[in-house]
Amino acid sequence: MSRLQRIVLAFAATVLATPAFAAGIAVQQPWVRWLPADLPAAGYATLVNTGDMPVTLTGVSSPDYGAVMLHRSLNRGGMERMVTVNSIPVPPHGRAALAPGGYHLMLMQPRRAIRPGQQVTLTFTFGDGRTITVQAPVRPANASG
């Protein structure tokens, strides 16, 4: 990739940061709930699919964390548990919410001191290979959304 291409890409990524679009799919309102002591933090966003075909989120990566996993909180019979999921489906002309109490990103091993008020970079990868990179604001632990 040429230097010019890199600059154009970087510019495009900045301009499209919130919300970010690929063809037919968008990542809207991303945010991270900050936790102290390098504890794993949760990341949230709304995935919007404006296309005619189902889309699948297959993974998220971040230069700011050593590992990112797709998780889902489940309440069965009054028991709260978290399960790891391999993918999150986004129906055609529909959306998938990564929101507190449901699907979320588990952001582990922060690579730098992350504080509320900062932003972290999240790259969403979809089943067809498309990627969308967004800047997610880091909100305080007790943020309501």
Next chain:
Amino acid sequence: MKRAVLLTMLAVLFALGGCGSQARVWRLTDVRGHLPDLAFTLTDDTGKVVDAADFRGKLVLLYFGYTHCPDVCPLTLTHLHVLMQRLGPLADRTRVLFVSVDPARDTPAILHAYVSAFDPHITGLTGTPAQIEALAKRYRVAYNRGPTLPGGGYEVAHSAGIYLFDRRGRARLLATDADPIGAIEHDVRGLLGTAP
């Protein structure tokens, strides 16, 4: 005439008595008489050994969780933070006890950092596995450690209930994390109004 006065007095007494003993309409689940009084010995997030008597005089909201829980526990603690904000000065008459079901990782120091990030009315409690098991069993709270994940971490499944104790330490109400904050606020105000 005397009889009329007597009847009036009786009627007034009956009305007053009826009013005072009128069953309050709780929005949460009434567990009075079904669960034992608050009792435990644990270590708080400053490293001090505490027991239930240390919290007598406060309305206690007891919740089980763990700090390596980035989604549901923060959501519940955020709801409780909003509750404390809505209570205003009354919040000082309550205490949230966040009991770790993951004592292997939850040291007082980590618990302190965690609960302090949510609200000053929250105390983190940890202890030996036996101490925590004793308290969990007392309120039929289940928890179990999940399999080890890549990277060495693990999850702990746990009951999601919030147990409300009046200022004498009597178990009164049970909330779930699905109950709206308004319902918890309504009943906390009710308990603070009726508790001695």
